[in-house]
Amino acid sequence: MDQFQQLASWIKDSGNIVFFGGAGTSTESGIPDFRSAAGLYQTQHNSPYPPEVMLSRSFFMSSPDIFFDFYRSKMIHPEAKPNGAHRLLAKLEDEGKLKAVITQNIDGLHQIAGSRRVLELHGSIHRNYCMGCRRYYSLEEWLAMTEAVPRCPDCGGIIKPDVVLYEEALDQEVLVEAVDSIARADLLIIGGTSLTVHPAASLVTYFSGRHTVLLNRDPTPYDEQADLIITERIGDVMGRLQGLLA
Structure with a gap:
């Protein structure tokens, strides 16, 4: 059984799936990951500020004009459309298998695709x-x-x-709901995230279900704990899964 068949089999056997996603979930929708966008901005605008500074609460308060220039030009993509990953997750929720999408993204593409229970750790544009x-x-x-x-x-x-800007706390109600959802899941699918941004990344440690799957092109600190790792693009993975689950 290859990796895709294995994942499809686990999805079919699961009744409580949770998806935990990051920037890589939306890159195939034309939204660059955070640091790529910030790097491009710094090059084009000859900006001396690193992304962590520009998107901090203190910088927002002291230099709102620079903050909004960056935010408008690099963080908002109203033309973006959901990709195969967003659509399959919405379908799995419709079927009663997926119980929650927990996302570090702020683009709202999961809701546009039809997902209803989306826990947005970092807010929404x-x-x-x-x-x-x-x-x-x-x-x-x-x-x-x-x-x-x-x-x-x-x-x-x-x-x-x-x-949620740097120096700001995550919403405690969202955090508690995310922890509870992960703790109850029997299958945790982690996609498009480096698992290095805390406290969000530490949420996956609350999982005690049957299988953990990592869909990420680069290694993560959680690789040794995963039962299955697929390093292909997440949109392509989800597209192939849709065919196997049909």
Whole structure:
């Protein structure tokens, strides 16, 4: 039995699958991974700031114009569409097999593909809130604002994307729900993540089910604990799986 047949067999035998994903889940949708985007920005704009600085809470507060220039140009991809990975995960949820998608991504592609239970560890570009009056703005409303630092027409407060910046804590309710979902799962599929960004990466250690599968092109710190590792592109893997699961 090859790797794909093995994974398909485990999926068929599982009733409580959880998917834990990172940037690699969306690269085949045309969204560059975080550090690639930041590196491109630094080259094009001759910026002296590393990505961890530009996307920190303190930098956001001190230099919002530079923050929003980077965020608008490199972190938002409204044209992106779900790929095979997003679509298969949504299908598995529809069939009652997949119980949760836990993602480090902020692009909302899982929901666009049809997934309903998506735990967004780092927030979403699709939600934006005024820091003054807490008025909500959709991504479309936010993108329509032309000023360098978008401000609320009601109170003049800065409209901040609902994404977790460096120096900010993750949402505790989302974390607790993610831990509970992983702890209950019988099959954990980890895809498109280096498992080096904490505390998100440490969540996979709560898994005590039957099988752990890693879908990642590069090695991760969790490789020795995995029951199966597939290093091909995750969209291609999911596409082949769809055929085996039909």
